[in-house]
Amino acid sequence: KAGVTQTPRYLIKTRGQQVTLSCSPISGHRSVSWYQQTPGQGLQFLFEYFSETQRNKGNFPGRFSGRQFSNSRSEMNVSTLELGDSALYLCASSLFGTAYATNEKLFFGSGTQLSVL
Amino acid sequence: GIQVEQSPPDLILQEGANSTLRCNFSDSVNNLQWFHQNPWGQLINLFYIPSGTKQNGRLSATTVATERYSLLYISSSQTTDSGVYFCFMYSGGGADGLTFGKGTHLIIQP
Secondary structure, three states, X not given: OOOOEEEOOEEEEOOOOOEEEEEEOOOOOOEEEEEEEEOOOEEEEEEEEEOOEEEEEOOOOOOEEEEXXXXXXXXXXXOOOOHHHOXXXXXXXXXXXXXXXXXXXXXXXXXXXXEEO | OOOEEEEOOEEEEEOOOOEEEEEEEOOOOOEEEEEXXXXXXXXXXXXXXXXXXXXXOOEEEEEEHHHOEEEEEEOOOOHHHOEEEEEEXXXXXXXXXXXXXXXXXXXXXX
């Protein structure tokens, strides 16, 4: 069974640009969640999608958005990039979502390393 | 939201040594997992363990939910065990209840 696939692996952007990251979950998993990892703040929850609906959103500005498609693949978008958005962005998949079912394990992709110059 | 504290923040050991990593939390949890982040950034799921004890080879984990802590044991450490270990948990209440600890950075020297 293929794991969680994130593309691209690395991205370099300049301030003010926008970026779109992609995540394909494990086959059969319907929940996709996104996390930002920085040296200062650690791993922080961005949002979670299930059946094309956002169910939870972390404390991030509206510049951070996402969506999920009918095949469970998800994208996240960051508009008007700031230097502080430089981070490793990780997505995770699970069957139904850690907040909504028991025995839910998260499986992570390799992440997208975003550098904003 | 739930407060999570991991200790120690850093740990340097020789190959073959044993170690215990700890995660304290401030509220009851519905979901608790341990992850290993390797040097390439990949988070690998080690255990789903909101309560009780589990073992997988040289690794084992114990969560005492009533006392709000979880322990990860690594025996006979190998250099490939190096990396950062995180606990993750969900305590209810939506997004505020989804939290990772700050991690323990483990270095195993040959």
